[in-house]
Amino acid sequence: MSAPEATILVGRKPTTNYVIATVMQFNAGSKRVILKARGTAIARAVATAVMVRDRFMPGLVEVKEVKLLSDRIAGQGGKERYVAAIEIVLEKKQ
């Protein structure tokens, strides 16, 4: 049995990989899939969400919430720096 909620970290792989992972999670019974990304991968997370919603599961899935965050990460020389991040909550429609 799959958990009702799944989180997918979107990184440097092709967008299609994340689209497939998201669709598989919904097909395995998840009610929500949360896409998380930082920095340049943010664009890939948005592309994933839009492709799942409009092309792969039209009418079945909606974007429930989009959070914009700033993550603190350790940069070179132990200095901290901030990077923009996104969390997109996709939810199955009832």
Next chain:
Amino acid sequence: MSAPEATILVGRKPTTNYVIATVMQFNAGSKRVILKARGTAIARAVATAVMVRDRFMPGLVEVKEVKLLSDRIAGQGGKERYVAAIEIVLEKKQ
């Protein structure tokens, strides 16, 4: 007199340019600034929004809405293709 609402198209310039443009709009009297971006510029629009909210105007501005869209554009050879897009609504707090 500045319009109460301004739209900024985020493209290929450095993020700082868009941060400055956004802050200037608010300082000129705009109540809302809408950041629009497509494709890879999406990450830059998110970075702009987060920097304005958390670093340049902390406590003064909030992210009111984030829309994820798919824009149809004319590709090579007149074929249409879809590209992910974002609209971020920043609003001055009362």
